Amino acid sequence: MATDVSAYEEMIKGLWRDNPVFVQVLGMCPMLAVTNSAINAVVMGLATFFVLVTSSFLVSSFKQWIPKQVRISLYVIIIATFVTVVDYSILAMLPAIHKELGAFIPLIVANCMILGRQEAFASKHNVKYAVMDAVGMSGGFMIALLALGSVREILGVGALFGVDLFGANFEPWVIMILPPGGFLTLGLLLLFFNWFTERRRQFLIKVADADRMLAVEKVSTEGVKDNG
Protein backbone atom coordinates (compact mmCIF):
# COMPACT_ATOMS: atom_id res chain seq x y z
CA MET A 1 0.00 0.00 0.00
CA ALA A 2 2.77 2.39 0.92
CA THR A 3 4.49 1.86 -2.42
CA ASP A 4 1.28 2.63 -4.26
CA VAL A 5 0.95 5.92 -2.45
CA SER A 6 4.47 6.95 -3.39
CA ALA A 7 4.04 5.89 -7.01
CA TYR A 8 0.94 8.03 -7.11
CA GLU A 9 2.98 10.81 -5.54
CA GLU A 10 5.59 10.50 -8.32
CA MET A 11 2.86 11.02 -10.87
CA ILE A 12 1.09 13.87 -9.15
CA LYS A 13 4.23 15.92 -8.56
CA GLY A 14 4.77 16.49 -12.29
CA LEU A 15 1.30 17.90 -12.75
CA TRP A 16 1.66 20.80 -10.36
CA ARG A 17 4.41 20.95 -7.73
CA ASP A 18 7.28 20.16 -10.13
CA ASN A 19 5.51 21.15 -13.32
CA PRO A 20 8.14 20.92 -16.07
CA VAL A 21 7.13 24.24 -17.60
CA PHE A 22 5.94 26.44 -14.77
CA VAL A 23 8.43 25.28 -12.14
CA GLN A 24 11.41 23.72 -13.93
CA VAL A 25 11.05 26.00 -17.00
CA LEU A 26 12.10 23.19 -19.37
CA GLY A 27 11.04 22.41 -22.92
CA MET A 28 10.62 26.02 -23.89
CA CYS A 29 11.19 25.53 -27.62
CA PRO A 30 8.02 23.53 -28.40
CA MET A 31 6.26 25.46 -25.65
CA LEU A 32 6.62 28.76 -27.45
CA ALA A 33 6.63 27.52 -31.02
CA VAL A 34 3.54 25.34 -31.39
CA THR A 35 1.13 26.87 -28.90
CA ASN A 36 -0.56 29.26 -31.29
CA SER A 37 -3.66 27.09 -31.30
CA ALA A 38 -5.16 24.68 -28.80
CA ILE A 39 -5.27 21.70 -31.15
CA ASN A 40 -1.57 22.02 -31.98
CA ALA A 41 -0.85 22.13 -28.26
CA VAL A 42 -2.83 18.94 -27.66
CA VAL A 43 -1.13 16.99 -30.47
CA MET A 44 2.29 18.20 -29.38
CA GLY A 45 1.43 17.22 -25.80
CA LEU A 46 0.34 13.73 -26.90
CA ALA A 47 3.47 13.24 -29.00
CA THR A 48 5.67 14.28 -26.08
CA PHE A 49 3.65 12.04 -23.77
CA PHE A 50 4.26 9.00 -25.95
CA VAL A 51 7.96 9.70 -26.38
CA LEU A 52 8.60 10.43 -22.71
CA VAL A 53 6.68 7.45 -21.34
CA THR A 54 8.18 4.93 -23.76
CA SER A 55 11.74 6.24 -23.36
CA SER A 56 11.45 6.31 -19.58
CA PHE A 57 10.18 2.75 -19.66
CA LEU A 58 13.08 1.56 -21.81
CA VAL A 59 15.78 3.50 -19.99
CA SER A 60 14.54 2.27 -16.66
CA SER A 61 14.26 -1.36 -17.83
CA PHE A 62 17.73 -1.42 -19.34
CA LYS A 63 19.51 0.69 -16.77
CA GLN A 64 21.74 -2.22 -15.64
CA TRP A 65 23.05 -2.69 -19.17
CA ILE A 66 23.63 0.94 -20.02
CA PRO A 67 27.31 1.80 -19.36
CA LYS A 68 27.36 5.18 -17.69
CA GLN A 69 30.10 6.56 -19.96
CA VAL A 70 27.82 6.43 -23.00
CA ARG A 71 24.47 6.81 -21.26
CA ILE A 72 23.54 10.19 -22.73
CA SER A 73 24.15 9.00 -26.30
CA LEU A 74 22.07 5.92 -25.63
CA TYR A 75 19.24 8.02 -24.19
CA VAL A 76 19.32 10.21 -27.28
CA ILE A 77 19.19 7.14 -29.56
CA ILE A 78 16.18 5.80 -27.65
CA ILE A 79 14.40 9.15 -27.67
CA ALA A 80 15.16 9.81 -31.34
CA THR A 81 13.79 6.41 -32.33
CA PHE A 82 10.47 7.08 -30.66
CA VAL A 83 10.29 10.59 -32.07
CA THR A 84 10.71 9.15 -35.58
CA VAL A 85 7.95 6.64 -34.86
CA VAL A 86 5.65 9.46 -33.73
CA ASP A 87 6.60 11.60 -36.71
CA TYR A 88 5.70 8.95 -39.26
CA SER A 89 2.56 7.92 -37.41
CA ILE A 90 1.21 11.47 -37.33
CA LEU A 91 2.14 11.94 -40.98
CA ALA A 92 0.19 8.82 -41.87
CA MET A 93 -2.81 9.30 -39.58
CA LEU A 94 -3.22 13.07 -39.22
CA PRO A 95 -1.66 14.66 -42.31
CA ALA A 96 -3.44 17.99 -41.74
CA ILE A 97 -2.02 18.41 -38.25
CA HIS A 98 1.39 17.25 -39.39
CA LYS A 99 1.33 20.10 -41.87
CA GLU A 100 0.96 22.60 -39.05
CA LEU A 101 3.36 21.05 -36.55
CA GLY A 102 5.77 20.03 -39.27
CA ALA A 103 9.23 21.03 -38.18
CA PHE A 104 8.53 20.82 -34.46
CA ILE A 105 7.88 17.09 -34.18
CA PRO A 106 11.47 16.05 -34.99
CA LEU A 107 12.55 18.73 -32.52
CA ILE A 108 11.01 16.74 -29.65
CA VAL A 109 14.40 14.97 -29.61
CA ALA A 110 15.93 18.20 -28.38
CA ASN A 111 13.33 18.75 -25.66
CA CYS A 112 15.53 18.91 -22.58
CA MET A 113 12.62 17.90 -20.37
CA ILE A 114 12.69 14.38 -21.87
CA LEU A 115 16.46 13.89 -21.64
CA GLY A 116 16.35 15.46 -18.19
CA ARG A 117 13.81 12.94 -16.88
CA GLN A 118 15.93 10.03 -18.18
CA GLU A 119 19.07 11.31 -16.49
CA ALA A 120 17.49 12.57 -13.29
CA PHE A 121 14.84 9.96 -12.70
CA ALA A 122 14.34 6.96 -14.99
CA SER A 123 17.98 5.84 -14.80
CA LYS A 124 17.83 5.71 -11.00
CA HIS A 125 14.39 4.24 -10.30
CA ASN A 126 12.57 1.07 -11.18
CA VAL A 127 10.19 0.76 -14.08
CA LYS A 128 6.98 1.44 -12.19
CA TYR A 129 8.16 4.71 -10.68
CA ALA A 130 9.85 5.78 -13.92
CA VAL A 131 6.64 5.32 -15.91
CA MET A 132 4.53 7.07 -13.27
CA ASP A 133 6.99 9.95 -13.21
CA ALA A 134 6.95 10.17 -17.03
CA VAL A 135 3.14 10.16 -17.10
CA GLY A 136 3.01 12.94 -14.53
CA MET A 137 5.67 15.06 -16.16
CA SER A 138 4.23 14.82 -19.66
CA GLY A 139 0.78 15.42 -18.20
CA GLY A 140 2.08 18.59 -16.60
CA PHE A 141 3.72 19.56 -19.86
CA MET A 142 0.45 19.04 -21.69
CA ILE A 143 -1.48 21.13 -19.16
CA ALA A 144 1.00 23.95 -19.66
CA LEU A 145 0.88 23.65 -23.46
CA LEU A 146 -2.90 23.66 -23.41
CA ALA A 147 -3.05 26.66 -21.06
CA LEU A 148 -0.76 28.65 -23.31
CA GLY A 149 -2.38 27.44 -26.53
CA SER A 150 -5.91 28.23 -25.36
CA VAL A 151 -5.05 31.73 -24.15
CA ARG A 152 -3.23 32.53 -27.37
CA GLU A 153 -5.92 31.11 -29.63
CA ILE A 154 -8.76 32.82 -27.74
CA LEU A 155 -7.08 36.22 -27.81
CA GLY A 156 -5.28 35.91 -31.12
CA VAL A 157 -7.98 34.34 -33.28
CA GLY A 158 -11.11 34.64 -31.14
CA ALA A 159 -11.69 30.91 -31.22
CA LEU A 160 -10.95 27.77 -29.24
CA PHE A 161 -10.22 24.45 -30.99
CA GLY A 162 -11.27 26.24 -34.16
CA VAL A 163 -14.74 27.10 -32.81
CA ASP A 164 -15.52 30.80 -33.12
CA LEU A 165 -16.22 32.35 -29.71
CA PHE A 166 -16.94 36.03 -30.13
CA GLY A 167 -18.51 36.47 -33.54
CA ALA A 168 -17.54 38.90 -36.26
CA ASN A 169 -17.17 42.00 -34.09
CA PHE A 170 -14.15 40.70 -32.23
CA GLU A 171 -10.88 42.20 -33.41
CA PRO A 172 -8.24 39.51 -32.81
CA TRP A 173 -5.00 40.49 -31.09
CA VAL A 174 -2.83 39.33 -33.91
CA ILE A 175 0.32 39.60 -31.82
CA MET A 176 -0.83 36.75 -29.58
CA ILE A 177 -0.39 34.12 -32.29
CA LEU A 178 2.99 35.52 -33.35
CA PRO A 179 6.17 34.63 -31.42
CA PRO A 180 6.03 37.71 -29.12
CA GLY A 181 2.59 36.60 -27.96
CA GLY A 182 4.10 33.31 -26.85
CA PHE A 183 6.67 35.04 -24.67
CA LEU A 184 4.09 37.46 -23.23
CA THR A 185 1.62 34.72 -22.39
CA LEU A 186 4.28 32.48 -20.90
CA GLY A 187 5.60 35.35 -18.76
CA LEU A 188 2.15 36.18 -17.47
CA LEU A 189 1.32 32.53 -16.77
CA LEU A 190 4.60 32.12 -14.85
CA LEU A 191 3.76 35.26 -12.88
CA PHE A 192 0.33 33.89 -12.05
CA PHE A 193 1.75 30.48 -11.13
CA ASN A 194 4.37 31.92 -8.80
CA TRP A 195 1.89 34.34 -7.24
CA PHE A 196 -0.49 31.48 -6.58
CA THR A 197 2.23 29.25 -5.11
CA GLU A 198 3.46 32.06 -2.88
CA ARG A 199 -0.06 32.84 -1.65
CA ARG A 200 -0.60 29.20 -0.87
CA ARG A 201 2.68 29.06 1.05
CA GLN A 202 1.76 32.15 3.08
CA PHE A 203 -1.62 30.66 3.79
CA LEU A 204 -0.07 27.38 4.98
CA ILE A 205 2.34 29.31 7.23
CA LYS A 206 -0.59 31.21 8.72
CA VAL A 207 -2.50 28.01 9.33
CA ALA A 208 0.55 26.44 10.96
CA ASP A 209 1.01 29.52 13.15
CA ALA A 210 -2.61 29.50 14.21
CA ASP A 211 -2.34 25.80 15.06
CA ARG A 212 0.74 26.43 17.15
CA MET A 213 -0.92 29.33 18.98
CA LEU A 214 -3.91 27.13 19.70
CA ALA A 215 -1.66 24.38 21.02
CA VAL A 216 0.27 26.82 23.22
CA GLU A 217 -2.96 28.27 24.60
CA LYS A 218 -4.25 24.79 25.34
CA VAL A 219 -1.05 23.86 27.18
CA SER A 220 -1.07 27.10 29.23
CA THR A 221 -4.73 26.76 30.19
CA GLU A 222 -4.14 23.16 31.19
CA GLY A 223 -1.16 24.36 33.21
CA VAL A 224 -3.35 26.90 34.97
CA LYS A 225 -5.87 24.20 35.79
CA ASP A 226 -3.14 22.01 37.25
CA ASN A 227 -1.93 24.85 39.40
CA GLY A 228 -5.41 25.53 40.66
Next chain:
Amino acid sequence: MNTTNTTVQTQEPSSRRLVMSMAIAGFISGMIIIAIYMLTFDTIKENKARELRLAVFKVLPHVSHMQKLHFKDNKLVVVKADGMDDEMIFAGYDKDKKFIGYAIQGKAPGFQDTVHVLYGYLSSNSNITGMEILDSRETPGLGDKIFKDMDFVGEFINLPMHKDIKAVKKGTKTHENEIDAITGATISSKVVVKIINQAFKKWSPRLAEQGNEPALELYEAKVNKESQ
Protein backbone atom coordinates in the same frame (compact mmCIF):
# COMPACT_ATOMS: atom_id res chain seq x y z
CA MET B 1 18.83 -0.35 -6.34
CA ASN B 2 21.43 2.23 -7.09
CA THR B 3 24.10 0.47 -5.08
CA THR B 4 23.84 -2.80 -7.00
CA ASN B 5 24.16 -0.80 -10.14
CA THR B 6 27.40 0.88 -9.09
CA THR B 7 28.99 -2.27 -7.65
CA VAL B 8 28.51 -3.99 -10.98
CA GLN B 9 30.28 -1.12 -12.66
CA THR B 10 33.10 -0.45 -10.21
CA GLN B 11 35.54 -1.61 -12.86
CA GLU B 12 35.77 0.66 -15.88
CA PRO B 13 33.95 -1.10 -18.71
CA SER B 14 36.19 -1.91 -21.65
CA SER B 15 35.92 0.24 -24.75
CA ARG B 16 34.73 -2.83 -26.60
CA ARG B 17 31.74 -3.00 -24.33
CA LEU B 18 30.96 0.68 -24.86
CA VAL B 19 31.19 0.35 -28.62
CA MET B 20 29.11 -2.82 -28.56
CA SER B 21 26.33 -1.23 -26.52
CA MET B 22 26.18 1.76 -28.84
CA ALA B 23 26.19 -0.50 -31.90
CA ILE B 24 23.42 -2.70 -30.56
CA ALA B 25 21.30 0.29 -29.63
CA GLY B 26 21.90 1.84 -33.03
CA PHE B 27 21.02 -1.38 -34.79
CA ILE B 28 17.76 -1.88 -32.90
CA SER B 29 16.81 1.73 -33.38
CA GLY B 30 17.52 1.48 -37.10
CA MET B 31 15.35 -1.62 -37.34
CA ILE B 32 12.46 0.10 -35.59
CA ILE B 33 12.73 3.16 -37.82
CA ILE B 34 12.80 1.04 -40.98
CA ALA B 35 9.79 -0.91 -39.75
CA ILE B 36 7.72 2.20 -39.05
CA TYR B 37 8.80 3.73 -42.35
CA MET B 38 7.67 0.67 -44.27
CA LEU B 39 4.46 0.43 -42.27
CA THR B 40 3.43 4.01 -42.95
CA PHE B 41 4.93 4.45 -46.42
CA ASP B 42 1.87 3.37 -48.38
CA THR B 43 -0.56 5.42 -46.32
CA ILE B 44 1.60 8.51 -46.57
CA LYS B 45 2.02 8.13 -50.31
CA GLU B 46 -1.68 7.52 -50.74
CA ASN B 47 -2.54 10.57 -48.63
CA LYS B 48 -0.29 12.78 -50.73
CA ALA B 49 -1.57 11.42 -54.03
CA ARG B 50 -5.17 11.77 -52.90
CA GLU B 51 -4.57 15.31 -51.71
CA LEU B 52 -3.06 16.25 -55.06
CA ARG B 53 -5.86 14.59 -57.00
CA LEU B 54 -8.52 16.29 -54.90
CA ALA B 55 -6.75 19.59 -55.47
CA VAL B 56 -6.86 19.08 -59.23
CA PHE B 57 -10.60 18.46 -59.05
CA LYS B 58 -11.06 21.56 -56.95
CA VAL B 59 -9.20 23.93 -59.25
CA LEU B 60 -10.65 22.54 -62.48
CA PRO B 61 -14.44 22.38 -62.34
CA HIS B 62 -16.43 19.66 -64.13
CA VAL B 63 -13.45 17.37 -64.46
CA SER B 64 -14.00 13.64 -64.19
CA HIS B 65 -10.75 12.23 -65.59
CA MET B 66 -7.20 13.38 -65.50
CA GLN B 67 -3.75 12.43 -66.67
CA LYS B 68 -0.24 13.65 -66.09
CA LEU B 69 1.70 15.36 -68.85
CA HIS B 70 5.45 15.68 -68.95
CA PHE B 71 7.19 18.40 -70.94
CA LYS B 72 10.05 16.66 -72.73
CA ASP B 73 11.88 17.47 -75.96
CA ASN B 74 9.66 20.49 -76.57
CA LYS B 75 6.37 18.67 -76.35
CA LEU B 76 3.92 17.37 -73.83
CA VAL B 77 3.82 13.62 -73.47
CA VAL B 78 1.51 11.56 -71.29
CA VAL B 79 3.21 9.83 -68.37
CA LYS B 80 1.86 6.95 -66.38
CA ALA B 81 4.47 6.80 -63.65
CA ASP B 82 3.76 7.80 -60.08
CA GLY B 83 5.44 10.83 -58.66
CA MET B 84 5.54 14.40 -59.71
CA ASP B 85 8.27 16.80 -60.71
CA ASP B 86 8.57 20.40 -61.81
CA GLU B 87 8.22 19.56 -65.48
CA MET B 88 4.84 17.87 -65.07
CA ILE B 89 1.31 19.22 -65.20
CA PHE B 90 -2.14 17.69 -65.13
CA ALA B 91 -4.67 17.68 -67.91
CA GLY B 92 -8.33 17.40 -66.96
CA TYR B 93 -11.08 15.84 -69.09
CA ASP B 94 -14.84 15.74 -68.73
CA LYS B 95 -17.18 12.74 -68.69
CA ASP B 96 -16.95 12.33 -72.46
CA LYS B 97 -13.16 12.37 -72.26
CA LYS B 98 -13.07 15.80 -73.86
CA PHE B 99 -10.23 18.07 -72.82
CA ILE B 100 -11.14 20.82 -70.35
CA GLY B 101 -8.00 22.45 -69.02
CA TYR B 102 -4.68 22.18 -67.25
CA ALA B 103 -3.76 22.10 -63.58
CA ILE B 104 -0.32 23.59 -63.11
CA GLN B 105 1.96 23.53 -60.09
CA GLY B 106 4.37 26.21 -58.99
CA LYS B 107 6.41 27.04 -55.96
CA ALA B 108 8.40 29.88 -54.46
CA PRO B 109 9.76 30.81 -51.04
CA GLY B 110 7.05 32.28 -48.84
CA PHE B 111 7.24 34.04 -45.49
CA GLN B 112 8.65 30.98 -43.71
CA ASP B 113 9.05 28.11 -46.12
CA THR B 114 8.37 27.18 -49.72
CA VAL B 115 4.76 27.62 -50.78
CA HIS B 116 3.39 25.13 -53.31
CA VAL B 117 0.45 26.25 -55.40
CA LEU B 118 -1.73 24.40 -57.85
CA TYR B 119 -3.97 26.36 -60.20
CA GLY B 120 -6.38 25.41 -62.92
CA TYR B 121 -6.04 27.04 -66.31
CA LEU B 122 -8.34 27.10 -69.33
CA SER B 123 -6.35 27.73 -72.46
CA SER B 124 -9.53 28.42 -74.43
CA ASN B 125 -10.16 31.77 -72.74
CA SER B 126 -6.93 32.02 -70.72
CA ASN B 127 -8.80 32.09 -67.45
CA ILE B 128 -7.56 30.80 -64.15
CA THR B 129 -10.32 28.60 -62.79
CA GLY B 130 -9.15 28.20 -59.22
CA MET B 131 -6.17 28.04 -56.90
CA GLU B 132 -5.21 25.63 -54.17
CA ILE B 133 -2.29 25.76 -51.75
CA LEU B 134 -0.71 22.30 -51.69
CA ASP B 135 1.92 22.94 -49.07
CA SER B 136 2.91 25.90 -46.93
CA ARG B 137 4.24 26.80 -43.52
CA GLU B 138 2.93 30.35 -43.40
CA THR B 139 2.23 31.91 -40.01
CA PRO B 140 -0.86 30.29 -38.47
CA GLY B 141 -3.65 32.83 -38.18
CA LEU B 142 -2.11 35.27 -40.66
CA GLY B 143 -0.24 33.80 -43.60
CA ASP B 144 -2.33 30.66 -43.58
CA LYS B 145 -5.26 32.79 -44.71
CA ILE B 146 -3.96 32.25 -48.24
CA PHE B 147 -5.88 28.99 -48.05
CA LYS B 148 -8.24 29.60 -45.12
CA ASP B 149 -9.65 32.96 -46.26
CA MET B 150 -12.29 32.03 -48.80
CA ASP B 151 -12.54 35.61 -50.07
CA PHE B 152 -8.90 35.46 -51.11
CA VAL B 153 -9.12 31.98 -52.60
CA GLY B 154 -12.31 33.03 -54.39
CA GLU B 155 -10.54 35.82 -56.21
CA PHE B 156 -8.69 33.22 -58.25
CA ILE B 157 -11.88 31.71 -59.60
CA ASN B 158 -12.40 32.79 -63.21
CA LEU B 159 -9.54 35.24 -63.11
CA PRO B 160 -8.57 36.39 -66.60
CA MET B 161 -4.89 35.97 -67.21
CA HIS B 162 -4.20 38.32 -70.11
CA LYS B 163 -1.32 40.00 -68.35
CA ASP B 164 0.50 39.47 -65.06
CA ILE B 165 -1.73 39.58 -62.02
CA LYS B 166 -0.88 41.89 -59.17
CA ALA B 167 -1.64 41.89 -55.43
CA VAL B 168 -2.88 45.26 -54.19
CA LYS B 169 -3.91 46.53 -50.77
CA LYS B 170 -7.28 45.21 -49.73
CA GLY B 171 -10.12 47.33 -51.05
CA THR B 172 -8.08 49.18 -53.68
CA LYS B 173 -8.69 46.68 -56.46
CA THR B 174 -9.58 48.54 -59.65
CA HIS B 175 -8.38 46.44 -62.58
CA GLU B 176 -9.39 42.95 -63.44
CA ASN B 177 -5.82 41.66 -63.14
CA GLU B 178 -5.56 42.83 -59.55
CA ILE B 179 -6.05 40.73 -56.43
CA ASP B 180 -7.02 42.07 -53.01
CA ALA B 181 -4.17 41.06 -50.70
CA ILE B 182 -4.94 39.77 -47.21
CA THR B 183 -4.55 42.31 -44.43
CA GLY B 184 -1.64 41.21 -42.26
CA ALA B 185 -0.44 38.68 -44.82
CA THR B 186 0.75 40.89 -47.64
CA ILE B 187 3.91 38.88 -48.20
CA SER B 188 2.09 35.57 -48.37
CA SER B 189 -0.52 37.00 -50.75
CA LYS B 190 2.17 38.43 -52.99
CA VAL B 191 3.99 35.08 -53.01
CA VAL B 192 0.88 33.30 -54.29
CA VAL B 193 0.50 35.88 -57.05
CA LYS B 194 4.19 35.65 -57.90
CA ILE B 195 4.08 31.86 -58.13
CA ILE B 196 1.13 31.96 -60.50
CA ASN B 197 2.80 34.60 -62.67
CA GLN B 198 6.02 32.60 -62.83
CA ALA B 199 4.30 29.31 -63.58
CA PHE B 200 2.15 31.03 -66.17
CA LYS B 201 5.19 32.47 -67.93
CA LYS B 202 6.94 29.12 -67.86
CA TRP B 203 4.02 27.05 -69.08
CA SER B 204 1.98 29.16 -71.48
CA PRO B 205 4.44 28.74 -74.38
CA ARG B 206 4.68 25.04 -73.65
CA LEU B 207 1.00 24.19 -73.69
CA ALA B 208 -0.37 22.52 -76.77
CA GLU B 209 -2.26 24.61 -79.30
CA GLN B 210 -5.95 24.72 -78.73
CA GLY B 211 -7.65 21.68 -80.17
CA ASN B 212 -4.36 19.82 -80.24
CA GLU B 213 -4.34 18.76 -76.63
CA PRO B 214 -3.15 15.25 -75.93
CA ALA B 215 -6.05 12.82 -75.88
CA LEU B 216 -6.94 10.94 -72.73
CA GLU B 217 -4.91 7.76 -72.71
CA LEU B 218 -5.48 6.51 -69.23
CA TYR B 219 -7.58 7.80 -66.48
CA GLU B 220 -7.84 7.21 -62.80
CA ALA B 221 -11.22 5.69 -62.48
CA LYS B 222 -11.66 5.89 -58.72
CA VAL B 223 -11.28 9.62 -58.82
CA ASN B 224 -14.90 10.54 -59.15
CA LYS B 225 -15.96 8.78 -56.03
CA GLU B 226 -13.25 10.33 -53.94
CA SER B 227 -13.86 13.84 -55.07
CA GLN B 228 -17.38 13.80 -53.69
